[in-house]
Amino acid sequence: MIDVATLLPVPGAGLPQQDPWADLLGGLEMEAVFCSTGRFTEPWGIALPALPRTTMFHLLLDGRAVVDVDGDRHELGPGDLVLVPHGTGHRITGTVDDPATGLWDVDRTVVADRYEQLRIDGGGRPATLVCGAVGFTDPGAARLLASLPPVLRAPDGGHDAGDDGSWLRAVVAAIDHEVRRPRPGTDVVTARLADVLLVHVVRGWLEAEEPASGWIAALRDPALGPVLRAVHAAPGGPWTLDALAARARLSRSAFADRFAGTVGEPPMAYVTGCRMDAAARLLRADGASVEVVARRVGYDSVPGFHRAFVRRYGVTPGAWRASGAARSLAEVLGR
Structure with missing residues (x-):
């Protein structure tokens, strides 16, 4: 395995021939812990337990949602993606005031060993979500994860985001297509596409932030x-x-x-x-x-x-x- 620390650029030094961010992110070696698709109507909400050593994510395909991680709230619209890098327990609801049901009490259909379809029917406004968690096979990934903040939101993928926004919308559209038209292997395809989005979010943070420590x-x-x-x-x-x-x-x-x-x-x-x-x-x-x-x-x-x-x-x-x-x-x- 290529060691990512040997490839990261240092201020004042010339950039290496390889793409350092590609090697860093490729070294994460993600593996799906679980992935689920959810079809909900308001009022709806899910209380997710803490999942140590995992990164959880929520991708909203349509409707609206609010992710609350220890009081840090993020309102989501169609195409928005949020990561909870440290596996912290949190809530995701249709609106701020919607009640949240414990994850294991939500009505579900088990599609595969690590892929489920969730349902909450409140009778109101609908929403469609892809949620899940990934683990990391390389123990060294813990160093990068420890440097990340409690919540990461994907860079804006709207129409004003240029080429970056275009491909992000294309990946979201591909996930949306798989969710709405399930076929053999849909769970695998959805999980792999979600991996791409997770790498995108972490890459955006690496490019934009300059942490003082870590x-x-x-x-x-x-x-x-x-x-x-x-x-x-x-x-x-x-x-x-x-x-x-x-x-x-x-x-x-x-x-x-x-x-x-x-x-x-x-x-x-x-x-x-x-x-x-x-x-x-x-x-x-x-x-x-x-x-x-x-x-x-x-x-x-x-x-x-x-x-x-x-x-x-x-x-x-x-x-x-x-x-x-x-x-x-x-x-x-x-x-």
């Missing part, structure tokens, strides 16, 4: 960026605080303070996290033994690697490898 801020920092790229390129390297500070061209204390203040954790803790993320990928990808994986990520001691892995993921390396098979919807959502 992983993205550190990648763009002229001193910290080279350090992160080096660690991500070779997580098993002989990294020490002095070596990292030298690469940043800062004193040891200045580097440690700047790194912790921007990234949110000490430099060597970050290195350990990168090593464990690399180990997690290797354990599921190439079938190497735990001992081989430990050496490849910089550990001479298998017991030391074992302890670090358990601290990071809460399970042993062997248990992590065994859990790589796809989970059922009930297991994912704890139903």
Whole structure:
């Protein structure tokens, strides 16, 4: 897998030949947790539970809706898309005053293992929604997700949005077509198209925002960026605080303070996290033994690697490898 941190541009440096945003977003490796289409008439509403380690989304095809995430309200019109990146519990309703039914109490038809059709008939104004949640197979995706705000709204896809708006409207129209005319494989097509929209929203945020702290801020920092790229390129390297500070061209204390203040954790803790993320990928990808994986990520001691892995993921390396098979919807959502 291409490591996204090695490809992000740093202010003052020339852009690489590759498209850095494509590599960053492609590295997210999304997998559908569930996807649903909903046909509702007002008054209607759904209260969604918190779904840790997932990103939830709502695409309104027609009608109107309000998404409320801890008091942060977003009114939606046809074609609008909202992401809840951290899987926070929230409500989506026809209007602000509409009551919300718990997700598991909504009338539904199960179409496939992870695809359902929802219905609420209040007798009033209709609305059609595509909702769902995605997970991420690469443990490193957590760094990007942690940098995102609690709610993300897609850039305006209206007729004044130029070419960007045109293709966004085309994707929404394709989803709308699948929802209204179900065919074999509609659940797969709808989920894949939704993935495209999610990438679009995150890309828009990356292009528009310059956060003062967090992983993205550190990648763009002229001193910290080279350090992160080096660690991500070779997580098993002989990294020490002095070596990292030298690469940043800062004193040891200045580097440690700047790194912790921007990234949110000490430099060597970050290195350990990168090593464990690399180990997690290797354990599921190439079938190497735990001992081989430990050496490849910089550990001479298998017991030391074992302890670090358990601290990071809460399970042993062997248990992590065994859990790589796809989970059922009930297991994912704890139903």
